[in-house]
Amino acid sequence: MKVILAQKAGFCMGVRRAVDVTLETVQNNDQRVATYGPLIHNPQVLDLLHDRGVEVLHELPDKQDGVIIIRAHGVPPAHKLKLAESGATVRDATCPRVMKVQAIIKKHHAKGYFTVIVGDKDHAEVVGLMGYAAPDVAVVSDLADVEALGIAGKYIIVCQTTQDRDSFDLLCAAIEARFPDGKIFNTICDSTNKRQAEVRNLCDRVDAVVVVGGKFSANTKRLAVIAENRNKPVFLVETEDDLDIAAIRAFDVIGVTAGASTPTWMINRVVRSLEVIPGKGQSFLTTFIRKTMWLLLATNVYAAVAGGLLGGVFARCLNGNSSLNGFLISFGYLFAMHNINRYADSHSKKFNDPILEQFSEKYCKALIGFSSLLLILSGSLVYPLGTAPFALFLAMTVFGLTYGNRIFPESFASVLKIKRLKEIPGSKTFLVASAWSLIIILIPNWKGFVLYPNLLLMLMLVICIYCRTSLFDVFDVQGDRIVGKETLPVCIGEKKTLNFLTWSLYLLVALAIMPFMVGKGLVVTLLFLPFAVYLLFLIHLYQSGRVVASPRLEFMLESSLYVLGLSQILFHL
Numbered sequence: 001m002k003v004i005l006a007q008k009a010g011f012c013m014g015v016r017r018a019v020d021v022t023l024e025t026v027q028n029n030d031q032r033v034a035t036y037g038p039l040i041h042n043p044q045v046l047d048l049l050h051d052r053g054v055e056v057l058h059e060l061p062d063k064q065d066g067v068i069i070i071r072a073h074g075v076p077p078a079h080k081l082k083l084a085e086s087g088a089t090v091r092d093a094t095c096p097r098v099m100k101v102q103a104i105i106k107k108h109h110a111k112g113y114f115t116v117i118v119g120d121k122d123h124a125e126v127v128g129l130m131g132y133a134a135p136d137v138a139v140v141s142d143l144a145d146v147e148a149l150g151i152a153g154k155y156i157i158v159c160q161t162t163q164d165r166d167s168f169d170l171l172c173a174a175i176e177a178r179f180p181d182g183k184i185f186n187t188i189c190d191s192t193n194k195r196q197a198e199v200r201n202l203c204d205r206v207d208a209v210v211v212v213g214g215k216f217s218a219n220t221k222r223l224a225v226i227a228e229n230r231n232k233p234v235f236l237v238e239t240e241d242d243l244d245i246a247a248i249r250a251f252d253v254i255g256v257t258a259g260a261s262t263p264t265w266m267i268n269r270v271v272r273s274l275e276v277i278p279g280k281g282q283s284f285l286t287t288f289i290r291k292t293m294w295l296l297l298a299t300n301v302y303a304a305v306a307g308g309l310l311g312g313v314f315a316r317c318l319n320g321n322s323s324l325n326g327f328l329i330s331f332g333y334l335f336a337m338h339n340i341n342r343y344a345d346s347h348s349k350k351f352n353d354p355i356l357e358q359f360s361e362k363y364c365k366a367l368i369g370f371s372s373l374l375l376i377l378s379g380s381l382v383y384p385l386g387t388a389p390f391a392l393f394l395a396m397t398v399f400g401l402t403y404g405n406r407i408f409p410e411s412f413a414s415v416l417k418i419k420r421l422k423e424i425p426g427s428k429t430f431l432v433a434s435a436w437s438l439i440i441i442l443i444p445n446w447k448g449f450v451l452y453p454n455l456l457l458m459l460m461l462v463i464c465i466y467c468r469t470s471l472f473d474v475f476d477v478q479g480d481r482i483v484g485k486e487t488l489p490v491c492i493g494e495k496k497t498l499n500f501l502t503w504s505l506y507l508l509v510a511l512a513i514m515p516f517m518v519g520k521g522l523v524v525t526l527l528f529l530p531f532a533v534y535l536l537f538l539i540h541l542y543q544s545g546r547v548v549a550s551p552r553l554e555f556m557l558e559s560s561l562y563v564l565g566l567s568q569i570l571f572h573l
């Protein structure tokens with residue numbers, strides 16, 4: 001089935017900030033951490049925060065220790081004061097755009113204005129806003145509320161940030177008709193506006209719409225209503241388990257959008273579940289291609305073959321060795337280690353990609369068995385190359401297999417708070433990149449290894465694999481952050497990671513060209529340029545919001561290795 005994912009689906013800035021503040025607080029201190037009210041309207045995220053030790057306070061506490069976090073929706077000022085008096089440290093995660101509305105109300109209330117809030121009476125944000133104008137405030141949800149309004153004197157109208165534009169305009173007109181000369185502030189958040197406009201556009205391109213989000217999330221329900229008003233069948237789901245597969249099979253193209261409090265990993269789970277459902281008019285060939293693509297990614301065959309191709313081509317072009325040997329050494333090792341290591345990483349995969357996790361569990365024995373055979377094959381081809389490369393191969397294998405195990409002694413672990421190698425921030429990506437470089441360039445070309453250009457090529461390959469693997473981490477950042485995985489984007493943030501990767505690719509370009517400036521240029525380094533351009537283009541598309549994290553984007557990213565491999569092969573043919 002063809003699935004079109006809305007670009008603005010998922011966490012808005014305010015929700016992302018609130019979740020980040022909470023996770024950062026949990027990560028960086030040993031004190032009790034609580035949120036005042038549910039942090040966001042998404043039960044799955046709340047469950048995961050609960051698993052990380054975050055409590056939810058439903059009442060204002062008289063006494064409290066540790067840290068209390070104010071939710072993205074904000075709270076009345078009196079509540080903020082009471083929280084501070086409880087003795088706890090208060091961290092305010094109120095969305096800056098909600099704060100702006102609070103400031104408008106506060107300023108006008110001080111000047112004697114009455115406040116009308118267009119929104120849902122019981123919504124946490126509206127309750128918080130009312131606190132800034134009480135008792136001179138009224139909430140309007142429909143025309144009946146407008147009829148019941150009584151305003152004597154000057155007044156302002158503001159709205160809940162996730163309000164629908166059409167209903168806001170309608171209610172403002174009705175209020176003005178009764179009470180002229182009010183001051184209107186359209187406080188609908190820009191992210192809400194764009195998300196809603198996108199759903200309207202999406203409806204023109206799809207047969208039905210799936211909206212992913214908490215059933216109590218006002219903005220999620222509003223997205224569903226917008227699609228319904230466009231006469232599209234709508235499926236409002238919290239998780240992939242809620243999908244009505246039988247009904248969805250009747251369509252060819254499904255649009256997916258999500259509320260502001262839905263994390264990317266939950267959206268991806270729904271998208272992945274939809275993509276494996278055959279659409280009504282989908283041809284056998286399309287189904288076959290989609291399933292094959294998925295299987296190649298899920299089994300790591302796609303990545304391992306790319307590594308094998310690189311191993312083969314470098315074995316031939318650097319030393320005139322057998323390209324088949326180079327292929328088999330690299331392919332066997334990479335297939336084995338990627339598949340075996342997935343079992344050390346299953347906690348985060350359970351959130352980021354449950355279908356892959358189910359697949360891994362189901363075929364665990366086959367994958368481990370086949371991986372072991374390929375590892376032996378790879379090792380048996382390395383053995384004749386000499387004691388040193390074979391020892392290195394064994395060391396890399398042991399290192400790779402123990403990466404997720406506890407290896408540091410208690411004394412070391414208690415001082416540095418690190419028990420396993422994988423707990424060293426960003427270590428996995430660097431180790432993966434180094435392993436690729438060693439198995440593709442150093443080990444197969446051990447005999448006759450020359451410092452130039454082999455060392456340079458190893459460094460360039462480390463940069464390539466580091467960038468490719470880090471980008472995967474960027475796509476998985478929300479799920480990884482929730483489970484506490486220490487990837488680069490989790491540690492320094494998505495934006496800084498993308499900037500860092502961009503500069504790393506510029507460095508790759510410089511390394512490809514620089515040898516020519518000193519009269520030592522080789523075409524083999526220039527052949528890294530298509531890879532750099534391809535990945536820079538992908539990062540640009542992702543940063544500009546033209547592509548979103550999705551299974552298709554993952555396939556495009558993994559294909560970057562083929563851009564590198566095929567450039568080398570085509571030249572050396």
Ligand code: SF4
Binds near residue numbers: 012015098189260
């Ligand atoms: S929808 Fe807008 S106002 Fe509301 S939390 Fe998100 S960014 Fe902030």
